[in-house]
Amino acid sequence: MKFGILLDHQYRSGDDINRRTGELVEFTQHIRDLGYDSLFGIHHYLSSLSTPQPLPLLSRLIDHSGTMQIGTGILILPLGHPVHWAEEIATIDQMSGGRFVLGIGAGYREDEFNSFGIDRRTRVSRMNEALECMQKLWTGEKVSHRGKHFELRDVRCSVLPVQKPGPPVWIGANGPIGIKRIARQGHPWLAPSNVRRNWAVGNLADYRAERKAAGHGEEDAVFPIHRDLCVADSFDDAYEIAGTAVRASYGEYVQYGMDYFETQWDGIKHKALFFGSPDDITAKIQDFAQAGYNHFVFRTQWLGLPIERSFQIVERFAREVMPRFRK
Template identity: 40%
Template sequence: MKFGIMASHQYPHEEDLRAHLSDLFGTVELAAELGYDSVWTINHFQSNLATPQPISMIASLIPRTGDMTIGTGILLLPLFHPAHVAEEFATLDQLSGGRVVLGVGAGYRENEFAAFGIDPATRFGRLDESLRLIRELWTGEPVTFSGKHFSLEDASIGVRPLTPGGPPVWVGAGGTKAVRRAARLGDAWYAPGNSPNPSFLPDHVAVYDAALLEAGKDPATVERPVGVELYCAPTTEQAVAEALPHARREYSTYAEYPALRWQRDRFDELVVNTLLLGSPEDLVRRIGELREVGFNHLIFRPGWLGMPPEKVRASLRLFAEEVFPAFR
């Protein structure tokens, strides 16, 4: 089992962004020292929280992360031109020594699509074309491509990736059709672990495995990441007391977007079913359940709005010391 952290670089607009980023970089450096496997950046535009852009964040994190994998969790691919993404991630692949993952998703916030003049109904078609075109460009050979959304004529990228064929591609997906698409287009399905429906993950793992076979891929060879919310303290009572107010504040902020209002209305269900707030013993049990479902790379947000950095770091340290050994 691998363990990674979401950098979670989202902050209230009125607060000191540079101070927050300095704290974040220190936390990521600690995670590297403690032996965490990966770190992931966030992508939003015109957000109700100050959200530095993920490609710039990855570049800043490369010298601070040792041998950790660094990726986007996720990049809103329909809002980018695939030639831009192919060049940027080939560059990051070179800069990082081959440690980058391109994690992508279709997006959901209406204001983001409006800002770029993109019809949200086209997002899945754009995602599909973009990934096919990016992979072709990563070969380094001239590409001629004529699609519904993108076209190139005898074009090649200026920087070839260090990794043969380009960085791994993870596709975030939360519905049956989208999970099938992830199996067809990606190297991994980045599963959302915050559904209040306890059958969501096992049901969709089965969908994913069947779709992998249909695509001619071996289910036994793919990486299986899942994103969750996690906080570790000596007792579960302490973990809940320290983390829950901050998690509630962050989820309430997300719920200002129509597509996520359910997270405010069903927050208590999320707490019970998906927020991993607990003692090391409780977390070993709950992570063991995710491993039994089939996941082998747990990625978690280690803190939420307003949580002091020292609390975040204490949780990361305790988790590494007392939970890692149960899975490695």
């Protein structure tokens, strides 16, 4: 069982990003020393919140991350060209000594696609074709490609990743069609944080069945999931600590058409958040692990929550929950 942290590097407009980055350096050192396995950053452009870009940020954190995997959770692949992404990702994989995990997704925000001049309806095919081109480029051979969205003519990637044939690719999706497509490709499906338990468990079962039917085995397979985590003496105590902040963070999505974070908050609050006592959190992890999940990536930061609280959350989890899952 592996446990990671999703950095929530989103701040109110005008916040001091240099100071916030310093906090993230200290936070990274702390979770490294506590024995966490991975560290991920998020990706958006033109956000309502000030959101530092993940690849420069993760590069800043490499030397403070020890042996943890680092990665994107997720990178919106359709918004960039595969040559750009291939060399950027290969560079950070080299810098990290082969510890990079490429988490990708198709994206959803209209203003991002409109500003890049990309038809949002093409986002899935662009993502898949971009990944195909990147993987060809990472062979080190000359690549020619003529597809629906991209054309390469006898070119070779100037920087290759340490990991062969390339960094592991985790793909996010929130619907059954996308999840089954990822299963057929044989990539890990990165399950989202805000979904209720039965949705997460049921879709993982469907994903695994589709994956098996496509001929992909499960030896060393990774089944990752995002969850919001707050460990306290009880659910009510955890919600007292972080409830206002976590709701504020999810409230930012309403302007992007996700009004269910407002209308269905009570259900999400009780059925999606990993909030509660160490015994509560242990039971939730065991439940999800029994369904097959084996890499939990926790968010312990939310809008307006003092970083000191996040330190306390990761400490208590590492001290009172994590040892129950370490052999």
